[in-house]
Amino acid sequence: MTWTSNGFSTAPAFIDWSSTGIVGIDQFHKIWHASSGTGVQLIDGDNANNSKNVGSLGKVDSLAVGAPNDVWITTNGTTFQFDARWLEDSNVDPWISRNMGTQMRSSMSESTDTSGVSAPTVASSAGSACAP
Amino acid sequence: MASRTTCGAVNAASADKLFTFDRTKTTPSKLSPVAVQFDPKHVSPINQVSVGRDGTVGMRLADESALIYSAKTKQFTYLDECRIHYDCNNGDRPFRWLDVFDANLMAVTNQKT
Numbered sequence: 001m002t003w004t005s006n007g008f009s010t011a012p013a014f015i016d017w018s019s020t021g022i023v024g025i026d027q028f029h030k031i032w033h034a035s036s037g038t039g040v041q042l043i044d045g046d047n048a049n050n051s052k053n054v055g056s057l058g059k060v061d062s063l064a065v066g067a068p069n070d071v072w073i074t075t076n077g078t079t080f081q082f083d084a085r086w087l088e089d090s091n092v093d094p095w096i097s098r099n100m101g102t103q104m105r106s107s108m109s110e111s112t113d114t115s116g117v118s119a120p121t122v123a124s125s126a127g128s129a130c131a132p
Numbered sequence: 133m134a135s136r137t138t139c140g141a142v143n144a145a146s147a148d149k150l151f152t153f154d155r156t157k158t159t160p161s162k163l164s165p166v167a168v169q170f171d172p173k174h175v176s177p178i179n180q181v182s183v184g185r186d187g188t189v190g191m192r193l194a195d196e197s198a199l200i201y202s203a204k205t206k207q208f209t210y211l212d213e214c215r216i217h218y219d220c221n222n223g224d225r226p227f228r229w230l231d232v233f234d235a236n237l238m239a240v241t242n243q244k245t
Binding site: 001002003004005006007008012014016019020021022023024025026027029031033036045065 | 200209211215216217218228229230231233234235236237238239240241242243244
């Protein structure tokens, strides 16, 4: 992966991560990477040696970074939000399951987790950053 | 999302179109088309779009290049493969993802297949 802090006006910084996938970056140059293989990695753009796996996930289908440490992913049909407490305490599960209200579950039953928010209606679109 | 009122989207049926969302609009749609100015060398379907906090829109094009739209200046900037990729012009490394934080801060991945 490469990243820039000057709009690619000069050669970008390169990080060899030996895998690729969805990437998100925040203003502190923290790069969240969902490998096309498995898992999510948190990469310090300024010092890639400070990178680490975030939990032990399977294949991650989507990833979005909002405010710093406000990271959302979907994997195996479920939506998760990053729990920033994990940064200070590795015993904390880094991913909190959120009920988005539209998940297809094999049991067709609602999750008991009511801490999530309702998902907006999403129209058919390719690669959209927002939907009508 | 660029602000609380605008964001970007592309349409799978019209892969060279970009739309901006404005929740204050009511008719005919909250989505309005943006006239994308492709470089003649880079007329290509938009595979993915990412919207930064300042309204900058990054578009990953199918031909491995990127097109950046400034909501402030309404100008488009073209980023050739060699501006953004490691090991450019290696067809074995397709452009995988583009994320825009703002006009200056962006990240991309490409992959070796």
